[in-house]
Amino acid sequence: MRRGIFTVSNPKPVQVKGMLKNNQNFPRRRKATYFFAFLFSMAYLCLLIFAPSLRMGFKKSAAAPSLEQERERAQRLLLSGRHDASGRYRILSFVFQGTRWAALSMNASSVCVATQICMDQLDSVPPFVDSAPGAVSVALFVPRDQLVSALVMLQFLRLCSRNFREKASVHFIVPHGQSFLDQNVVETAGPLNLDCRHSAGEVLEAITAGRRLKLAAKEARPPAGMLRNVGLEHCHNEWRASIDPHMLFPETLGAAALADFLATRDQQAEKSAFVLPEYVLVRGEMPKNRAELLSHFLDGKVRPKGDNEEAYAASLLQRWQRHGTASSSRVQVAFKLLKFNFAFQPAFVTKLGSPRFDERYSQDAMAKFSQVYEMLMQDYQFYVLDNAYLCGYRDEISTTPLSSDLHIFHESHLSELISRYERDPLALLKHDHMRHGNLREKYV
Template identity: 30%
Template sequence: MRMMKRKSFPLLLSFLINIIFFLAGIFEAPSTSARNGEALVTVSSRTLSGAQTLGSVVVDNADAGNTSLVEIFKNTLLHGKLDQSGTYLTLSNVIVALHNENVLKEPLCVAIQSSFDQLHKLPDFVSTWPGPVSLAVFAPGDEFLLAISYAKYLRACFPAIKAQVNWHFAFPIDYQANEHSIGQVWRDMALNCSQNQNETLVRVQERLSPEAREDISAKRKNHKLPYPQNLMRNLARQHCLSEWVMCPDIDMLFPRPDPQVQPPLTDRLKAFLQSPSATKCANCAFVFPLYEVEHENFTLPSSKSELLAYKKRNWAQIYHDKVFSPNQGCSKLATWEQRSEENVQVAYKIEFKMLCEPIYVAKRGTPVFDERYVGYGMTRNTQAYETALAGYTFHLLDGIFLNHVWGLQSRSMQDFARKREASKNYIFFTSVHARELAARYDSDKFNVLAMQKQGKRNYNVVMGTVKPRKQI
């Protein structure tokens, strides 16, 4: 009997070891490994490394163990919320920043939004902004699964993204991801951290079947998937908990000077926001000069003097100056360019005019973006208009600016679909929204209702069919 026990013990031990390896294979976690000196991220079809599902929140925690991707998928959708129109499902804090507990300690949170196919721009944005970022991603259909996969790559390969960015998602309620696509999208795939993030995005997109990619592409071409810009801005902004909030786009980058020459501009911006001149002004909106910059063959300008040198060589121009000059018209940037001040401080007060679209930083509590505007046109300027009606004053900042990195734009680059969206949104503004705001604030101090009487020329300016009058 003792002899039988001695013989069976090694067999039992071997059996237990095999069971352990078997379970380890089932619950295999994505890993970061080194191969030929290169960092690799493996996205597994079964689990998400170091993730813990708490309601709709996925918290990065090395000690939290592994959670089934199917469970994450179901729990995330279970805690989603419909927007006001009942058209879109929004998912909050699906992925939380590693240093999220420091958000309230930072004076400024930046809220940005993006479609899935533009997420490759996130590393560049975060490289110029070291503070909290609230990111809303529009990811219809199976793009939601792709976006989660790409987010894992970005977090593994760019530590600043993992540390700073809280991720939120939205998609049409009638165009959700297919649970059966999880195995296809999430099957083991090695993503190389040394590979360009644009190339990696293409690789992730290729995880979908050609049929699924064609379906999404066809819906976009048929305008069945218009981009809900204002919904995305509100989704990102409502999760900014800092005292100050701003809402640029993902391709509007802060200047990045050489730290050996001067302190980072973002540090000087934070210092300004904590100064008495900023904190004592409850209803002040501080506006950033905004320029389009040719950047493919050049580094981005890191100071006002460099920006003006770029502009002199036609490597930079005022944002939308050739597309729709009222966009930045009220900022009077020709005047700003004549000032030599490099410190972050107020340059002058801006006289707000309708159709201006200032990118500004203000304390929490400014009016929300009206989510009835879908697609392009009248999305940001209508929020700025209501902010002005609500009693805010706009002040242009010296010593800092934003670089828009889509290159130098012209009206010929605006496609017909975008002009059609702008036309539809403009008609809604003049016929409905402007009247609502005039009644809500008992004011039409910017004579917006008179735009209907002026009518045709203003309408055609928005459509881009006539050249707008130059404003300086």
């Protein structure tokens, strides 16, 4: 006799009754089995789905070196590198190199974006790298006792920022002849606890033992021109730009759009500089394109970079704002600059071979203007780009007067340039206001 899945060879009344009773209980056991199988399947499915994200998003330091390993690496780094021209600093090249750095550097029309920062600004690197339309070369000044902290911070950025891990290279500038090992880094047993759920600012504050805000005033920083030169000289692309770390490229400016434009200018661009208008966000969200930028400007949500009217007029931003918005996001020339003044300190893209920044200047203002003036003496042409600009969350303004830098420019550097090129395009040598006028106490 066959009952369900059971076979009874000699059915007796008692046996059949028992079998029937057991057979009636079987569906309950089967339901329980199915229920636990379902729970197990769901748990396994969740493990498959969320385990990779847990490993990537909340990755700690399973693959990160220990603090002792970072100290050993710091010691090895100090045995490498080279001195700068003054002999006061050591330059440690390619302390970190992104996985796609070499490939991005071999693209003929791609732009390498160089920037320069100090240790207290290191958390601004990820958004800058995210916005950059190509490889990024970061010149990082590291105070005398922060070398290990800087290495730990780079490990965090490598683990938690994909674009940094792929696109960036970092080069250290450290004071020569000092003790570099940071004795204030919190001791940990085993690997470093790098948790990507924390922001870069929180991690920087933690690894510097709460001394982040003191770093700015703790060390005499290298000259602005030197920091910019270190960033640029490690760019391997033919096209390069030196950009402040708090200025971001628009979301719509992809690497391909800028590369396509530069490819069309390759033959006639040996003495060309393509200017990027610069703005600062006052309130609201960062504009995504030129149309949003102009709308934000009319609403007072953005303003031109700089704190004086001369800097605003120098870049002809009013003309750029009146220039008709292009029908597409294609990068093109809006107009050519024909007139310049002393406040002209633009951000621009140019080919390898442009003049270096003079390393005698302590601040960016004179380092940038003196480079531009030498470019004018070499017959460079400046073109303002449409659909390409920079916008930052803040405008970094130095609290140090320009008196010493102006003195260097007027008393020595300007005469050197005029003697070398036998030109003075803006007749600056004749203007006494450079020494005694309003510009003497300008803050930039």
